[in-house]
Amino acid sequence: MAVLSGGSYRLTDSGATLISTRSDSMAPATLMPGEPLWWKTALTLADTITHGRPPLLGGYHHSPYDYLGDHPDTASLFDTFMTARTQRLATALAAILAAHPHLTGVLLERGNVTTRARDFLAGHHLDKPLPSDRHVHRRNPRRLRPVRGELRHPTLQLARRSTLPGRAG
Secondary structure (H helix, E strand, C coil): CEECHHHCEECCHHHHCCCCCCCCCCHHHHHHHHCHHHHHHHHCHHHHHHHCCCCCCCCCCCCHHHHHHHCHHHHHHHHHHHHHHHHHHHHHHHHHHHHCCCEEEEEECCHHHHHHCHHHHHHCCCCCCCCCCCCCEECCCCCCEECCCCCCCCEEEEEEHHHCCCCCC
8 A cells, every 4th residue: 555645545556466356366375374274284383393294283184175175265265376376387387488498397286276277377388288108206305206196286397308208308
């Protein structure tokens, strides 16, 4: 907000990004941390680090997705937030690939998020599934492991074309 002469106010361009009806709205990103699962999880971060796993949070100790399944309003906000986040990653990936055609990029995301972002991803030519002969691995400090099941976090991965399995230079 900007204060104008006479004591009136005006919404700034930065503030306008919080309008939920805008296509580039940051409202979900600012509202998500206020949801109980997220702030309660933040409060138990020390226990999580100490014990190596999150404590029981209202019966949802396996996954935040269990919680989202029982809280549709939070799930809708989360999906909107993740879709916006994926769109921003896709924009960055598309720009990198356009500038460096020798690279191949893979944007990994949960199925329901890519469904919501399908048109946006197609507009950036990021809507093709990985070929069945390709294997994608997540980085782990101890080892690389295949991605299985639904991903829990969006990941932006880039590789030189020559480093992709089954692909020569």
